[in-house]
Structure formats: C-alpha cells, structure tokens
Amino acid sequence: MQEFRVLIVDDEEDFVETIVKRLKDRGLDVTGATSGRAALELMDGKEFDVAVLDVKMPGMDGIETLREMKKKSPRMEVIMLTGHGSVESGIQGLQLGAYNYVMKPVPLNDLLKQMTQAYERKLIEQDRHRGGA
Amino acid sequence: MASKHYRSLRLKIVFVTLFFSLIPLFALGVTIYYLFATAYNSKNSEGLRTLAETRRSAVELFFDERISQLITIANTHSLDTLQDEANLKRVFDIMQARSKSFIDLGVIDEEGKHLAYVGPHYDELKVVNYAHEEWFQAVRSSGVYVSDIFLGFRKVPHFIIAVTRLEKNRTWILRATINSEIIESIVREGIVGKRGDGYIVNRNNVLQTTPRFSGKLLGRPDGPDLSSIIGLQLELVRTERENNLFAAAPIRNPKWVLVLREDLFEQMGPLFQAQYAGGLILAAGILLVITGTVLTSRSMIKELIRMEVDKAKSDDLVMQSSKMAALGKMAAGIAHEINNPLAIIGEKAGWMKDLLDKEDIQASENFKEFEDCIKKIERQVERSRTITHRLLRFGRRMEPTQDMVDINTILAETLTFLEGEAHYRDIKIVSNYDKRLPRITTDSAQLQQVFLNIVDNAIDAVGKSGIIEIETGYDQARNSDIFIRIKDNGPGISKELIGKIFDPFFSTKVQNEGTGLGLSISYSIIEKLGGKITVQSEEGKGTTFVIFVPVR
CATH class of the missing domain: 3.30.565.10 (Histidine kinase-like ATPase, C-terminal domain)
Structure with a gap:
C-alpha cells in the first residue's frame, strides 16, 4: 500500500471518524473534515493527494466545495461520494474535474481501490507535467 | 350515462340539421310548384278566353250574315213582288241553294197577317195572325228581331229572324225560320278535350244549344248561371269531383251568352305530371338529406367518443406517470436518507472487523461470536444497500x-x-x-x-x-x-x-x-x-x- 495523503469530507461525523480510523489503520495519511469550509481550511495548512467528498452537505455543498478545492489545488484528485441517486450531480462533479463518483454506502475496499487509482493518476499527471515543463 | 348523453346530442344534431336543410327544400318546392301552377293556369285560362272569343265572333258573324241577308232581300224587293208567293218561292230557293239552314220564309203585314209563305208548314202557318206575338211587337219597334231557339213541328230546334221594311208608308215584315244546327256546330268546335263542354244560353239561362254533358236543349244548364254577364268572363267552379273553368262571352244579337267549359283536371295533365315529378324529387331530396344527416351525425358522435376515450386515456397516462414520478422521487429521497446511516453502520462494522483482525483480540473467548455478528451486520448492510440502490434507480427511471x-x-x-x-x-x-x-x-x-x-x-x-x-x-x-x-x-x-x-x-x-x-x-x-x-x-x-x- 502506497502511502498518500487523503482528505475525507462528509457532514456525518460518525462516518468521517470511522473511515479515518480505518484508513489510518491501512497506513494512509488521512485527515477528516465535517464541512466543506473546514476542508478548505485544512487544505491551507496541508497538501492532499486525494479527497473523498460527499455531494450533499448542509451549508457549502459538495459541488461548491469541489469548485473551491480545484481552485486551491488543481492537482488534487477528488472522488465524489453521493448518497443521492441523481446521476446529474455525479456528472456535474466529473465536469468540474472530479476523478469519479461512488454511491454510498460503499464497501471500504472498493473506495480504497478508487482512491489508489486516483492517486496513481495524480502521479502520472504530475510526471507528465514535469516532463512537459 | 355517457351513451345516453351522446344519443341526445346526436338527436339534437339530426333535428337541427334536418330542420335547417328541409325548410329551404320545402320552401323551394312550394314556390316552384306555386309559380308553375300559376303560370300554367294563366296560360290555360288565356287559351279558353281566346277560344270563347273566336266562337263568339263566329256566332255573331253567323247571325249578322243571316240578318243582313234578310235585310238585303227586304230592301231589294217591294212588298208587291214578295206578296206573290211564286216570287217569294224563287227568292227562298236561291237562299236555300246556298244554305240549307233556312226552313221557311214569310211576309207579314202591319196587322200581323201572313201575306205570303214559303215553307213546309204552309197550311198551319198561312192562317196564323202574329199581331199579339211578342216577337211581332219587338220587330216593329226595333226593326230587327232574332228569336230564342224553339222546337218546331218536327222537333227540330230552330229560331226566327224577322226584319221590318218601311215602304211608301207601309210597313211589312220579312220573317225567316232558320235551323240552329250551324250554331250548334260553331259552339261544338269550341269544346275542349274529352270532358269539356260548350253551349249557349239566353238571358233567362235557358239552353239554346244542346250541350255535351251539361243539360238538355231549352233546359237549364248544370253549371253556374252566367246569363247576365256583361263582358267576357272567366269563372272557376270547384266541386269535389272536378275543377271546371268556365269562359262566358256575351253575344251582341241576339242577347245570348256563349259558355265554354273546360275540365281543369283534364287540361292540367302536364301540371300534374310536373307536380308528380317535383314530389318525387322532393321525396328523394328529403331521403338524401335524412340519410346524409344520420350518417354525418353518426360519424361525428363516433369521433367525439373516440376523442373522449383518447383524452381519458392520456389523462390517465399523465396521472399515472405523475404518480409514478412522485413515487420515484419519494423512493429516491428515502433511499438517500437511509444510505447515510447505512454507510455509518457499514463503516462501524468494518472498523470492528479491522480491530478483530488484530492479534491481541483474537485470543478473546468470544472472538468467534463477534466475528459472526460483524459478518452478519455487513451482510445486512449489503442487502439494504441493494434495496436502496434499486429504489434510487427506480426513482431515476421515472423521468x-x-x-x-x-x-x-x-x-x-x-x-x-x-x-x-x-x-x-x-x-x-x-x-x-x-x-x-x-x-x-x-x-x-x-x-x-x-x-x-x-x-x-x-x-x-x-x-x-x-x-x-x-x-x-x-x-x-x-x-x-x-x-x-x-x-x-x-x-x-x-x-x-x-x-x-x-x-x-x-x-x-x-x-x-x-x-x-x-x-x-x-x-x-x-x-x-x-x-x-x-x-x-x-x-x-x-x-x-x-x-x-x-x-x-
């Protein structure tokens, strides 16, 4: 397991807390946030490779957060987490530069697989960027 | 209930359509019939009037000729000449050679005494004195006299014409008896058709000729009394069995009236034919209009019913699909709300599983039980997840x-x-x-x-x-x-x-x-x-x- 930096954003505190524990247990550098604003603040202090972002949150919702995140850190890959059945919000996320979207509840291993793939893509993108530069 | 409503609507359509299409049809039919009948009738009466006029002229000409013949004889011969019966006979023979209608000829003096007579009833008439006869008085005052018809000794209808001659202070009268057969034939020529009639009446409405149907000579005619008319006159007499048109023309001298009668039913054959054809066309028209109306209204009602059914169908379709859409929305909402707690349960169970995998806990005596519980929780979470995902897909599909x-x-x-x-x-x-x-x-x-x-x-x-x-x-x-x-x-x-x-x-x-x-x-x-x-x-x-x- 490659160690990379993950930011989990979900308004359900219990969910964030548990998933952070489980991912840390699997050796990832995981930070949790329970709102979009908190997540953006965290990003000021630290760089993340992959973010898992709940679409539906009170206050600043997932799509808006995604937009801000991409402004702050365009290289960071984002996986949208949707409890909502609407394909539109997922597709909208993809259009705004999200890596993928998964539907809640998702088995941890599946999520882990998605995150790893996202991280790998980030590495490839970084390499290409550097190569080009 | 719906079918009853449609039936009454259809009846309404049928009646209104029939009313508005049949009224003009009837109006047209009646107008054309009336105009045609009027035209035909006026042509018919015009024909009869003309006929009566020509017959009247013929009768008048006949009398004028006879009267002038007698006047000519009276004025070209002296009393002395004609008093001689041989001379009178010669004159009579000349007259008879031209026309057999003269029966006898006589010369009468002022006192009414027969001076000379030529004719078949010599013995009876030669001795008669006419002084008190009505006609004798009349001829003395007016100069010319034409009598009404009477039956002579041989039951032959005839009349007399008498003219007065004033000769050297002496007045004498020439009198002739004339067979009325020619008048009969003149009148008969004016008879129209198989059931028409023609006759002459005097001023007392006594028949002067023998009509075909309307009575007997010297009797009263069956028709209306037209004896006192002044000018030519047409009169329509309707009875139950026939419609008779009478044309009456007054004759100048004698003062008789010529009457022609025409049976309108007979004469109006062509009109009746037109009437029949018109009626047939009208009936066919009505039939067509009714058929058309019934067919049109039927297809209209059919179309209406079809439209209503279609509307009900699409209304129900809309209602059903909006119901389904609402249902879908609700399903998606519920699924979403359940997914979050489900995710937490799943994660918590997963964390517990992660912890159980750690070696120190595996030694616990209830380790098997814990592991079993977590597996079951995970399986139930997975099952619930399938359901909520299916609900979400269902909700999506309702659009x-x-x-x-x-x-x-x-x-x-x-x-x-x-x-x-x-x-x-x-x-x-x-x-x-x-x-x-x-x-x-x-x-x-x-x-x-x-x-x-x-x-x-x-x-x-x-x-x-x-x-x-x-x-x-x-x-x-x-x-x-x-x-x-x-x-x-x-x-x-x-x-x-x-x-x-x-x-x-x-x-x-x-x-x-x-x-x-x-x-x-x-x-x-x-x-x-x-x-x-x-x-x-x-x-x-x-x-x-x-x-x-x-x-x-």
Missing part, C-alpha cells in the same frame, strides 16, 4: 427518457416490486430470461409500467396459489422483435370478453379497484414504442400475454 436498456434487467427490477404480493398470495413467479437479448433504446419507465400492469393483472387473475411464468426471447437469425411472454394459470378470459380487454374502461375487477385503463394504456404505450401486445386465453387454463418490442 421519461430514451436510454439503452436491458429488458431482462427492467423485468427483474419490476418483479421485485411485486414479489412481496406474489409471495403473500402463494403465487410462484418463474422467470426464464434469454441472456442473449440485445440492449435496446427505449423508454424504460414506460416499459416498466407495462410490465407492472400486466404482471399485476396476472397476479390478480390467479388470485391465490398459482404460477406465473415469465419468459423473454429473441430470434437473432430473423432479427425479429424481443418478446416477453407472461403466462398465468388463472381462470382465463371468455371468448366474448377477450376482444374487449384492451378497450378503455373495461375491467373485470370490482368497481373502484381498477380504472379499467391499465391494459388500454399498456397497449398504447407499446404501440407508441413500435411494438404490439397479443393475448391468448383459454377458460380454466389461463391467459398468456406476449409483448413484442422492436430492436432498434
């Missing part, structure tokens, strides 16, 4: 779309909504899907509704304890439609009703339980998607619906 769908998947998902009901009723649903079905582009929500309707109907038909077999298939070689066969072993549908099951508002269910539109809507949905539905049923064995969906 009308055209997407690539797999019929088998839609069918399977539809069945999950009915499985509970079927299970409760002890109905086994056996499905046999053809895995090679191509994916097709269609409106999956509508298709789902059709499957839902038909399988729901099948469950209702079976009632309790039975089997519903569902099979899909596709003949790739023939590139034919995908078929979905839904077969139940319910009571079946009778032959009389099977033709009606796709009709709107047809329902075998208890009132208020079904709208009777389910199958009708299904039919129109499949039709719109380019497919078709067939049904086969045998009473006591069950019903089979086959839905064909085109592969596009």
Whole structure:
C-alpha cells in the first residue's frame, strides 16, 4: 500500500471518524473534515493527494466545495461520494474535474481501490507535467 | 350515462340539421310548384278566353250574315213582288241553294197577317195572325228581331229572324225560320278535350244549344248561371269531383251568352305530371338529406367518443406517470436518507472487523461470536444497500427518457416490486430470461409500467396459489422483435370478453379497484414504442400475454 495523503469530507461525523480510523489503520495519511469550509481550511495548512467528498452537505455543498478545492489545488484528485441517486450531480462533479463518483454506502475496499487509482493518476499527471515543463 | 348523453346530442344534431336543410327544400318546392301552377293556369285560362272569343265572333258573324241577308232581300224587293208567293218561292230557293239552314220564309203585314209563305208548314202557318206575338211587337219597334231557339213541328230546334221594311208608308215584315244546327256546330268546335263542354244560353239561362254533358236543349244548364254577364268572363267552379273553368262571352244579337267549359283536371295533365315529378324529387331530396344527416351525425358522435376515450386515456397516462414520478422521487429521497446511516453502520462494522483482525483480540473467548455478528451486520448492510440502490434507480427511471436498456434487467427490477404480493398470495413467479437479448433504446419507465400492469393483472387473475411464468426471447437469425411472454394459470378470459380487454374502461375487477385503463394504456404505450401486445386465453387454463418490442 502506497502511502498518500487523503482528505475525507462528509457532514456525518460518525462516518468521517470511522473511515479515518480505518484508513489510518491501512497506513494512509488521512485527515477528516465535517464541512466543506473546514476542508478548505485544512487544505491551507496541508497538501492532499486525494479527497473523498460527499455531494450533499448542509451549508457549502459538495459541488461548491469541489469548485473551491480545484481552485486551491488543481492537482488534487477528488472522488465524489453521493448518497443521492441523481446521476446529474455525479456528472456535474466529473465536469468540474472530479476523478469519479461512488454511491454510498460503499464497501471500504472498493473506495480504497478508487482512491489508489486516483492517486496513481495524480502521479502520472504530475510526471507528465514535469516532463512537459 | 355517457351513451345516453351522446344519443341526445346526436338527436339534437339530426333535428337541427334536418330542420335547417328541409325548410329551404320545402320552401323551394312550394314556390316552384306555386309559380308553375300559376303560370300554367294563366296560360290555360288565356287559351279558353281566346277560344270563347273566336266562337263568339263566329256566332255573331253567323247571325249578322243571316240578318243582313234578310235585310238585303227586304230592301231589294217591294212588298208587291214578295206578296206573290211564286216570287217569294224563287227568292227562298236561291237562299236555300246556298244554305240549307233556312226552313221557311214569310211576309207579314202591319196587322200581323201572313201575306205570303214559303215553307213546309204552309197550311198551319198561312192562317196564323202574329199581331199579339211578342216577337211581332219587338220587330216593329226595333226593326230587327232574332228569336230564342224553339222546337218546331218536327222537333227540330230552330229560331226566327224577322226584319221590318218601311215602304211608301207601309210597313211589312220579312220573317225567316232558320235551323240552329250551324250554331250548334260553331259552339261544338269550341269544346275542349274529352270532358269539356260548350253551349249557349239566353238571358233567362235557358239552353239554346244542346250541350255535351251539361243539360238538355231549352233546359237549364248544370253549371253556374252566367246569363247576365256583361263582358267576357272567366269563372272557376270547384266541386269535389272536378275543377271546371268556365269562359262566358256575351253575344251582341241576339242577347245570348256563349259558355265554354273546360275540365281543369283534364287540361292540367302536364301540371300534374310536373307536380308528380317535383314530389318525387322532393321525396328523394328529403331521403338524401335524412340519410346524409344520420350518417354525418353518426360519424361525428363516433369521433367525439373516440376523442373522449383518447383524452381519458392520456389523462390517465399523465396521472399515472405523475404518480409514478412522485413515487420515484419519494423512493429516491428515502433511499438517500437511509444510505447515510447505512454507510455509518457499514463503516462501524468494518472498523470492528479491522480491530478483530488484530492479534491481541483474537485470543478473546468470544472472538468467534463477534466475528459472526460483524459478518452478519455487513451482510445486512449489503442487502439494504441493494434495496436502496434499486429504489434510487427506480426513482431515476421515472423521468421519461430514451436510454439503452436491458429488458431482462427492467423485468427483474419490476418483479421485485411485486414479489412481496406474489409471495403473500402463494403465487410462484418463474422467470426464464434469454441472456442473449440485445440492449435496446427505449423508454424504460414506460416499459416498466407495462410490465407492472400486466404482471399485476396476472397476479390478480390467479388470485391465490398459482404460477406465473415469465419468459423473454429473441430470434437473432430473423432479427425479429424481443418478446416477453407472461403466462398465468388463472381462470382465463371468455371468448366474448377477450376482444374487449384492451378497450378503455373495461375491467373485470370490482368497481373502484381498477380504472379499467391499465391494459388500454399498456397497449398504447407499446404501440407508441413500435411494438404490439397479443393475448391468448383459454377458460380454466389461463391467459398468456406476449409483448413484442422492436430492436432498434
């Protein structure tokens, strides 16, 4: 397991807390946030490779957060987490530069697989960027 | 109730249409008939008037000639000459040579004594004194006298003409008896048709000629009394059996009246023919109008009923789909709300599992129990996840779309909504899907509704304890439609009703339980998607619906 930096954003505190524990247990550098604003603040202090972002949150919702995140850190890959059945919000996320979207509840291993793939893509993108530069 | 409403509407349409189309027809018919009758009648009466005039002229000419003949004789011969019966005979012979109508000729003096006489009744008449006769007085005062007709000794109708001659202070009278046969023939020439008549009456309405039908010589005519008219006159006399037109023309001298009678029924043959033809055309016209009206109103009502049914169908379709859309929204909402706690439960269980994997806990005596519990929690979370995801997909599908769908998947998902009901009723649903079905582009929500309707109907038909077999298939070689066969072993549908099951508002269910539109809507949905539905049923064995969906 490659160690990379993950930011989990979900308004359900219990969910964030548990998933952070489980991912840390699997050796990832995981930070949790329970709102979009908190997540953006965290990003000021630290760089993340992959973010898992709940679409539906009170206050600043997932799509808006995604937009801000991409402004702050365009290289960071984002996986949208949707409890909502609407394909539109997922597709909208993809259009705004999200890596993928998964539907809640998702088995941890599946999520882990998605995150790893996202991280790998980030590495490839970084390499290409550097190569080009 | 609806049919009663339509029947009264149809009657209204028929009556109004008939009223407005028949009134002008009648008006036209009556006007044309009236105009034609008037024209024909006036032509007819004009003809009779002309005829009466010419006959009158002929009669007057006859009398004028006879009178002038006598006046000529009286004025060209002296009394002395004519007193001699041999001379009188010579004159009479000349007259008779030209016309046999003269019967006798006599010369009478002022005292009424017969001075000379030539004729067949010499002995009787030679001795007669006319001094007190009415005609003798008349001729003395007016100079010319024409008598009425009378029957002579030989029962031959005749009349006398007498003229006065003033000769050297002596007045004498020349008198002739004339057979009236010529007048008869003149009048007879004015008789029209087979039932017309003609005659002459004097001023006392006594017949002077023998009419064909209307009476006897010297009697009264059957017709109206026209003896006192002044100028030419037409008179119409209607009786029950005939319509007679009389033309009466007064004759100058003698003061008689010529009467011609014409039977209008006979004369109006052409008019009656026209009337008959007109009536026939009118009747045919009325028949046509009625037929047209009835046919038009029938097709109008049919169209109205069709429109109403279509409207009810589409209204119900809209209502159903909006109901489904609301249902979908609700399902998606619930699923979403449940997904979050479900995710937490899943994660918590997963964390517990992670912890159990750590070595120090594995030694715990209840480790097996914990592990088992967590596994079960995870399995139930997974199960709930399947349900909520299915609900979410269902919710999504309620929005009308055209997407690539797999019929088998839609069918399977539809069945999950009915499985509970079927299970409760002890109905086994056996499905046999053809895995090679191509994916097709269609409106999956509508298709789902059709499957839902038909399988729901099948469950209702079976009632309790039975089997519903569902099979899909596709003949790739023939590139034919995908078929979905839904077969139940319910009571079946009778032959009389099977033709009606796709009709709107047809329902075998208890009132208020079904709208009777389910199958009708299904039919129109499949039709719109380019497919078709067939049904086969045998009473006591069950019903089979086959839905064909085109592969596009």
